[in-house]
Amino acid sequence: MNDLSSLPYRPCVGVMLVNQHGKAFVGMRIDNRDSGFWQMPQGGIDRGExxxxxxxxxxxxxxxxxxDLVSVLKQMDEPLRYDxxxxxxxxLWGGKYRGQEQTWFLARFHGPDEAIDLAxxxxxxxxxxxxADPxxxxxxxVPFKKRVYRAVLEEFRDLI
Known part of the structure; x- marks a missing residue:
């Protein structure tokens, strides 16, 4: 691979899902379970989606x-990027991207914890x-996403 810095960013969404107590959902990735790192839900945006x-x-x-179990409280005005x-x-991602460009949402969870089904x-x-406490x-x-998480927290803090 030649100039990796010329690769595009993968279009993506991220969700800060908070419960009625102001705590945020985080999950431990199966493919990185021994790392000790947790993340909020995120994933790629399909073409045209x-x-x-x-x-x-x-x-x-x-x-x-x-x-039906969430209400969207806010969408960030500008996407956040990480390399x-x-x-x-x-x-990652077949070597087609240098990182992600994420559109972040704050959503309130209105259901019982039993409605969360990782499978x-x-x-x-x-x-x-x-x-988790926001x-x-x-x-x-993971360290390379810390800046993004700080920006998300700053943007949504007053609405959590």
Whole structure:
């Protein structure tokens, strides 16, 4: 692979799903379960897909939470980008992207915890989940996404 910096960013959505107590959903990825890192639901936007539709699809796939159980409180005005670290460049997403450009949403979860089903989609992405204090989010995520999580927290803090 020649100039990886010329690769595009993968269009993506992210969801800060918060419960009625102001805690945020985080999951531990199955493919990275020994890392100790947790992340909020996120995933790619399909070609021609509306970001709101993608957000609901990704949320349902990764957590089992359907649209009827959430209300969208806010969508960030501008997407956030992150670059993959050198050791992952050219390996993830078929080597087609240098990182992700994420449109973030804040959504309130109105259902019972029992409505969360990590096995709703096959294969599942998360092996564990928990509700976390939003202020802890930047400390829970992989280092190369910390800046994004800080920006998301700053943007949504007053609505959580």
């Amino acid at each position: 509306d970001p709101v539709v993608a957000m609901h699809r990704e949320l349902a796939e990764e957590t089992g939470v359907v649209a 993959l670290p050198d050791e992952l460049l050219g390996k 709703a989609h096959s294969p599942p992405e998360f092996c564990e989940w928990k509700w 202020e802890q989010l930047p400390d829970l995520i």
